[in-house]
């Protein structure tokens with residue numbers, strides 16, 4: 083089963099007000115959620131394009147905070163992919179524990 087299909091099965095997601103202003107509204111979901119059998123070069127190209135959309139998004143910080151605050155395993159959210167969000171979660175946890 084592809085990640086896109088898994089994500090689709092979770093839809094509809096609860097509406098969040100900030101999503102009304104999201105730059106990805108109307109974009110192809112496949113840009114943000116690639117298939118499991120995607121090659122690394124394909125993934126890099128797709129994620130680069132998704133991150134370009136995120137870079138111009140007025141709700142990027144809110145989106146990233148939201149995605150990091152829950153166990154969102156798939157896709158590009160707030161300009162970060164899955165691996166980058168895991169690192170961001172750890173970074174935030176370390177910072178919170180140090181405070």
Ligand code: SF4
Nearest residue numbers: 104106136139145160
């Ligand atoms: S930051 Fe990216 S994924 Fe999040 S709402 Fe904006 S465009 Fe969509």
